[in-house]
Amino acid sequence: MLKQAVFPEDRETLLWLNIRGIPETQEHRKNKLHVVINSKFKFFYRPAGLTEPDYNDLRYEQKGNKINIINNTPFHITVRNFTVNDKEYTVSDMIVPFESLTVPLTAIHSNDTITASYISDFGGIISKPVTFKK
Template sequence: MKAFTLIFALLFSFYSLAGNIIINGTRFIFHENAKEITINMMNSADRPAVAQVWLDNGDEQNSPEMITIPFQITPPVAKIEAKGGQALRIKMLDKEHLPTDRESLWWLNVLDIPPMNTDEINALQLAIKSRFKFIYRPTNLGKPELAIKQLIFKANNKELTIENSTPFYITIIKITENNKKAYLNNEAIMLAPKSTETIRLNKALRSGETLIVSNINDYGSTIASKIIVK
């Protein structure tokens, strides 16, 4: 009987893991003045692994060969020995058509493909995929760490409208009332540059209330800021 293979995709927002493959980051920033960036992968398993790596523009259903991106990944497929490592190089090919007044977002996919175990009947093979934010950042956009303070929060009963006039992608993971622990939001929010989004809250808010808003910075750390509701 043939071994069964199950492709099981996992999306990790804040973990730098793809199965047994460890990635040296949770999100990656490609600055406009960089020629390329390097991403390091480490195989923590006691057996070799094959990693396939590609970028997509948000539609994770597209196969890698159907996606057109302005970057080149070397190598796109790599065998990583047990307890070994592999460096990925991502090079810019063409930035001519990318916006210069805001960030652009792609998703870095890392698929850990374990070797087929032919010695065990009905062996279950897990190929685990993780996706990480990959952001292209033009120069002269300002300081991203100040962007959270530039957001405008407007309350309307149990709805909260967030206006992001900045050129940065901002990921908010937690919203609480000042000095309280209960989350007001049910899920993380990723705000695109120069966009507005309205979310439902677990309780009503009024203008003038103070919120503690926690966002993720470039290094994957959580930063809490005090925000006054308009």
């Protein structure tokens, strides 16, 4: 076990805690249903110097029928979905700090209205219009 955790101070760190509950077994009780429960918890270490994500710092590039989201922030950003002309595309993915995520969509045109929705630190939905980097 770690006595002192060493995490980067310039970005968030994602940690996972997995807890598995396995029932005891007794050979003489063969007509029982055994259920194994696995709980997975997501934790973030956020250095004191970081406050909260600014979703305006995300950049977008169009690559054919794909949108590349560039995360220029020190935060993990959870993408919920994209809406293109009122049609919703579920994404449910996370972009790690200073990395990018490419999302395939159906045909995208220059005059389409595109909105990206993200899940905030408190579980709320934040929607932002998508404008492509030129």
